[in-house]
Amino acid sequence: MSQEWPLWEVFVRPRRGLAHSHVGSLHAPDARSALHNARDLYTRRQEGVSIWVVPAAAITASSPDEKDAFFEPAADKVYRHPTFYEVPEGAPHL
Amino acid sequence: MYGNDFSPPDEPLPGGLIEQVEAAEAALREAAERGRPARETGDLQAYFDSLISADQKIEPRDWMPEAYRKTLIRQIAQHAHSEIIGMQPEGNWITRAPSLKRKAILIAKVQDEAGHGLYLYAAAETLGVSRDELVELLLEGRQKYSSIFNYPTLNWADVGAIGWLVDGAAITNQVPLCRCSYGPYARAMIRICKEESFHQRQGYEILYTLAHGTPAQKEMAQDAINRWWYPALAMFGPPDDASTHSAQSMAWKIKRFSNDELRQRFVNMCVPQVEVLGLTLPDPNLRWNEERQAYDFTQPDFDELMRVIKGDGPCNRQRMSHRRRVHAEGAWVREAAAAYAAKQRVREVAAA
Numbered sequence: 534m535s536q537e538w539p540l541w542e543v544f545v546r547p548r549r550g551l552a553h554s555h556v557g558s559l560h561a562p563d564a565r566s567a568l569h570n571a572r573d574l575y576t577r578r579q580e581g582v583s584i585w586v587v588p589a590a591a592i593t594a595s596s597p598d599e600k601d602a603f604f605e606p607a608a609d610k611v612y613r614h615p616t617f618y619e620v621p622e623g624a625p626h627l
Numbered sequence: 628m629y630g631n632d633f634s635p636p637d638e639p640l641p642g643g644l645i646e647q648v649e650a651a652e653a654a655l656r657e658a659a660e661r662g663r664p665a666r667e668t669g670d671l672q673a674y675f676d677s678l679i680s681a682d683q684k685i686e687p688r689d690w691m692p693e694a695y696r697k698t699l700i701r702q703i704a705q706h707a708h709s710e711i712i713g714m715q716p717e718g719n720w721i722t723r724a725p726s727l728k729r730k731a732i733l734i735a736k737v738q739d740e741a742g743h744g745l746y747l748y749a750a751a752e753t754l755g756v757s758r759d760e761l762v763e764l765l766l767e768g769r770q771k772y773s774s775i776f777n778y779p780t781l782n783w784a785d786v787g788a789i790g791w792l793v794d795g796a797a798i799t800n801q802v803p804l805c806r807c808s809y810g811p812y813a814r815a816m817i818r819i820c821k822e823e824s825f826h827q828r829q830g831y832e833i834l835y836t837l838a839h840g841t842p843a844q845k846e847m848a849q850d851a852i853n854r855w856w857y858p859a860l861a862m863f864g865p866p867d868d869a870s871t872h873s874a875q876s877m878a879w880k881i882k883r884f885s886n887d888e889l890r891q892r893f894v895n896m897c898v899p900q901v902e903v904l905g906l907t908l909p910d911p912n913l914r915w916n917e918e919r920q921a922y923d924f925t926q927p928d929f930d931e932l933m934r935v936i937k938g939d940g941p942c943n944r945q946r947m948s949h950r951r952r953v954h955a956e957g958a959w960v961r962e963a964a965a966a967y968a969a970k971q972r973v974r975e976v977a978a979a
Contacts, residue, residue, distance in 0.1 A: 536965055537759045540752070557815070558749045560758060562961075563968035574742050577735075578822075596688055 540589040541567040543574075545581035553585050561586075644798055644827075648820040651805035655813060658682050679880055684810035687753040695879055699809050700754050701770070702881065704761045707747035708772035711765075712946050714740045716780040717789060725783060729833075733786065736826055743819045750811040766951050773797075774932060775862050777940030784837055784844075784851035790830015792852070792859040792897070798823050799893045800863065803883035812881075831900065838904045845906075852901070853909040861927040863890040869929070894924050 538560040544553035556575045561567035567586040576584065595603055611617050620627050663683050666674045671690040678685060685691055714737050721737065724730035748758045764770040775793055780786060801823070804816040837848035864870055864886040876882040884892075894913075901908050916923045934940070 536962070537757060538961070538965060557746060558752070559745060562964040563971060566964065566968075573738075574745055577739070577742065594688070 538562045541571070541586045542589050542592060543567075543571045544585040544587070545571075545575055546583040547581055549582060553583065556580075558589060644802060645821070645824050647802045648805055648817055648824075651802070651813075652817050654682075654806060655684070655817070658684065679808055682808075682880070684813060685808055686810045694875070695881075696754050698876060698879070698881065699812065700751055700756050702876075703747055703751040703754075703812055704756075704764065705771050705773075707744045707751060707761065708765045708770060709776065710740045710744035710747060712772045712776045712950060715946055715949060716776055716778070716942075717786055719780055720783060720786050723783070724786075732829055736790075736829065739822050739826065743822070746815040746818060750809075750815040753811045762954070766947075766954060768938075768947065771936060773862060774935040774940060775858050776946060777935050777942045778855070778858050779942050781854075782847060782851070784834065784847040785855070787830045787833030787837065787848065788851035788855040790826050790828075791834055791900070792830075792855045793862070794823055794826040794830060795897065796859045796862040796893050798827060799889055799896070803889070804881075806880075806883055808880040831904075834904055834906070838906055848904070849906050852906055856909050857927040860890055860893070860924075861929070861932040863887075863893070865929055865932070866926070891921055894922050898922055 539562075540558055541561055541564075542558050543556050545556045546553045559567065559570050559574055561570050564586060568584060571584050571586055575581070607613075658681075661683075664677050664681050668674075672692065675685070675689070675691060675695075678689075685695075717733060717740075718737050721730060721733050724733050748761060751761060752758055761770065765772070775796075780789065798820060801816055801820050805813055805820055807813045807816065834848045834852070837844040839845075867873065867885045867887045870886050873882060873885060877885070897908065898913070910925045912923060912925045914923055915921075935943070938944075
């Protein structure tokens with residue numbers, strides 16, 4: 534009998550100008566009720582002006598186990614940061 | 628908005644719980660900024676230990692010892708169940724609240740408890756257990772909820788006493804959980820504690836209003852405090868030398884303070900608060916101990932606590948049978964919503 538409603542991840546935009554960020558998850562039978570439930574559960578005190586709900590099953594996540602190997606290509610490219618470069622004395626507007 | 632039928636207490640509540648929650652949130656951000664220590668070897672246990680000792684959060688997909696996972700599931704589930712069962716004693720008074728304003732407040736509060744239960748079930752689910760399984764365990768009586776909710780709410784003053792003492796004890800317990808080593812639990816607790824502070828204040832305000840009303844109302848408030856004081860003290864669990872889970876949970880930084888430390892902290896906060904109410908705590912041995920810089924007090928009856936946990940409190944059977952009944956009666960709603968969603972999906976596929 535028990536057929537559990539699918540899990541949804543909830544993202545809330547706290548104010549205009551800020552990005553949506555993950556606030557938690559909930560169960561709902563479909564996207565529309567997920568939105569309603571998210572409003573009731575995560576924005577009872579006007580915590581947001583916009584909500585996204587995403588089926589948790591639709592999210593592909595990188596695994597922390599592969600953290601080192603996965604992100605390693607970025608680790609040795611310090612020259613991507615402006616601080617890598619020495620600015621000669623007196624050069625303006627850099 | 629609903630009429631001004633009370634005057635707010637002049638003195639703010641001492642304690643600064645909101646500040647403590649904000650400090651915990653700042654510490655969480657700061658730890659995230661600091662970054663995790665590097666993983667030096669393939670030894671998973673050693674890496675886990677180094678994260679814990681560096682005050683870094685453990686996240687859902689990190690390796691963790693099986694016992695850590697089990698302990699968290701048990702604790703978070705019990706906490707979630709407590710929020711859900713905790714709706715009953717107060718829900719009993721929604722229809723009988725003395726004004727429309729107080730009714731609106733009480734509805735909002737009970738709705739918050741439902742929300743807290745859901746945040747916590749969601750946090751537990753990140754550990755690889757489903758909410759349905761946990762609800763099953765509760766309904767079968769194989770997982771517990773806080774013993775405090777097995778006491779009855781006999782009159783309106785009890786709603787005040789629950790807010791002040793029960794929510795106050797819960798917050799004292801929960802504020803340190805905002806620093807718990809498991810990320811999803813810590814974040815859920817920060818959200819919950821921010822909301823709980825309204826609960827405690829509304830309870831205190833109910834008692835304050837009664838305490839400054841007629842002599843009969845004042846007596847009602849005192850009677851409620853007399854009945855709820857010791858069960859509230861028992862909420863911190865058995866004394867440290869008899870607590871089975873404490874030491875390991877402290878080592879894992881799931882728990883930050885011992886049961887007895889938290890109980891003492893709660894007593895120290897309540898004494899000045901009850902003085903402002905103009906009421907008393909029902910403990911003839913309550914007195915300031917200059918040497919310890921803390922109040923001496925009478926311990927709750929731990930035998931009674933054990934009896935209530937084992938099922939023999941005043942309302943255990945009522946709470947569980949109510950929960951089972953509403954769960955069964957809600958089954959058609961869950962099934963109908965799932966059937967509707969399935970039908971819509973078929974239609975969308977057909978239309979595409």
